[in-house]
Amino acid sequence: MRPMSNLKRLPKNWFTENEAAAALGVSLNRLHQLLDQHIFTEGNERPTNIEFTASDLLLLGYWNNQEPARPQIIEMPRPRHDRG
Numbered sequence: 001m002r003p004m005s006n007l008k009r010l011p012k013n014w015f016t017e018n019e020a021a022a023a024l025g026v027s028l029n030r031l032h033q034l035l036d037q038h039i040f041t042e043g044n045e046r047p048t049n050i051e052f053t054a055s056d057l058l059l060l061g062y063w064n065n066q067e068p069a070r071p072q073i074i075e076m077p078r079p080r081h082d083r084g
Contacts, residue, residue, distance in 0.1 A: 014051045
């Protein structure tokens, strides 16, 4: 049977920006880029000293692992007009 001593330690409730970046394996600049791209948009300024929950880190990790958006446009051929 495994020891259950680590169950006594509750996971951290809040993470600083530096801790969040480290947990995600990204730089602080990349964390700020993700926040500015997905959260603080349309002129909403990012506050200083943001704290994150584990759920926030999950979502930020998802966004960080997304491939760059590719246009979802399918080019249609131009209609051919038969003359003659």
